[in-house]
Amino acid sequence: MNDMRQLLEVAKADAPPVRVSVDDIVRAGQRRVRHRWYARAAGVACGVAAVVLAAASVLPADHPAESGPVGSVAVAPAPLFAFTFSGYAVGDYRVGDPLEVTPGYQRADITQSNVDVGDGPPVALSAGTLTVYRPGAFQPDTFLRDGKPVTVRGREGRAAVIAKRVLVAGPERSSRLNPTERVVDVPALAWQYAGGAWATIEASYLAERTMTAGVQRQLAERFTTRVPVAAKVPVRVTHLPDGWRLGSAGAGSLVAGDTSVALLRFVPAATDFGGLTGPLDLDANPAAIRITVAPVETEGPYPHPFDPPCPAGQHFCDVKIDARYYAEVHDQSGTLSDAQVRAIADGLRFATVADKGSWFAVTG
Template identity: 45%
Template sequence: MTRDLHQLLTTAQSDQPPASYTVDDIVAAGRRRRSRRKFGQWTGGATGGLAVVAVAVALVSQGGASAPGRAPATTVDAGIAAAETKTTGPTPLTYSFAGYRVGDFRVTDPSMANPGYQSAMIFQDNVYVGDGPPIEDHLGTLTVYRPGVFRPDLFRAGTPVTVSGRPGFQTELPRKIRVGSGDPNSREVITKPISAPALAWQYGDDAWAVIEAHGIGQRSLPVTAIRQLADAFRTTAPAPVRMPYEITYVPAGWRVAAAGSHNLILGDDAISRVVLVRTDTSFDALTAPLNFEDGTTPTVQIMVAKSGGEGPYPHPVTPACPQGQFFCDLPIGDSGYYVEVHDQSSTLSGADIRKIADGLVFATVSKPNTWHDAVTG
């Protein structure tokens, strides 16, 4: 039961709300928890797969405009020179693009940033799935790699294309899609192999971006839309990634590597996530995003969410650090929020996990303009 609780606590994809909103403003837009792997989403591919990209999703600016504090780029190369390319040493994490829209298709603000890439989700408005009003459907992912990081090895056998005057490749990638579950008392997942339309192109010199479709049939991102979204992509002036605390303790052999926060408009009630990885984890020479969710890349994830008793489990949990479960779940003073520290590698001691949680020095969680810039290292 406790293990199932923990999986609920570590679900969803996220990004930080712009400073013009308070967290409570956005929480009011929707409180329904979403599972990390919604029905029909990738379970991973033959090539190492998509990392439930990218662990988090941004609050999209109204009408697809750039987020506050980000100046739209006048050329595709704007902001690239300022993007960090080194993967060692303390480095500020930044976002270098913002959400945008092409017709009914919408790219969110970047979800999470790490030394190798930033990610965002792609949605389509006005999708009819039966009786009732149209919905907004998640149909794909945009991953924007830092200059010099990405190797398009999986795309070279595809069709060469030109996007905004720069080279790229259009192809289909082998993926597995989740189509159901087996015995409800087990963790069996039923999957189906499919081919996913994808496009990789250079948005700057040796700087690559990738759009990959999710779903099948009418619930997938059309190739024409992929190309239109790639054509419309622009960088922005770099903006800092922020988190609602300072981290004063990181166990030996680990480092902060990624930060982002959740999209509350979709009903996810987590507002921040930071990822620690082992110090030997590389963000260089990538052919796909790292997987922070399935244990492929050992991680410790720190998540902040609003406290509450919705659903079958209260939050935060009691006891705060269940023995042998590799997580701690603590209230953040009287703020109405809690923090969870989860060792997804299941290797740290309970004392280390608790020490990470106790070492977080919080800003005013409900006011993102008081949050701290995220730094790797």
């Protein structure tokens, strides 16, 4: 169960922190996030829950996750869409294997297990996000300006309290419509894991359960790199309109309730993944083409794959892969014609989704 969305904006503000209950957290993790035309048509923010949104599905790595560091590997230029670290644990906190990779960074969810919520058995909750930037891709301006100097494994770092915008429910606890934003202060840490290469840990806001600066330091101390391994997905894209490039690949979008098996995002070719002060919000970026592989949905008001598979004027196409899985092409930009969206869908080629050994390496 995950309950945090990527950093929407780093900004200073005087707004008081919002109190988020554990009941809201648990409800958020049970919701299925939508990035569909019908959610937009209804005027509902896709996937808005009572807490900051995060991913609930993890792309298993090609190796067992380690419970601790497996030894540092010198940072060298890696393929743009390769994973360069593995999951590891420190006490009840676990950094998962990376969920997504972009030309500028990789991200993984951090969870805390054995959390006593006071009602039922202990649960696991999302505690934050680890972002590992390619050498030279991150500009730690906020941390250098406002952070306190720290040393992580003999290298420069900064510990700071950053202002994070979070989405919360409406006036009523059960409301998911007309959400409001609040600015809350959370601990964060940035450090150089190699010369010119930075990583950050940002806590999610869980009131008194927010991950402490001390835990972040412990997680940073245990972080190591590994030999790069190409991200793999069960879909290959053979056709794309001019002017687009692959922006991210992986298992999910760090959005709560997302059950995707794999997700590719294509962004305008001019999108810059260098000189970053934080991750790009590719989920909120309307100028994107998303290609998702997910389990077939036979229940609920919006079953998928949809019939007809490419409804006119709705900027998406569904493609049935087999009895268990389907793919969706979603033109979030709203700029492609029905024929262009269908052409992308017709050009998809699939591996055996249930057999990860057959998946395609992502080459960009």
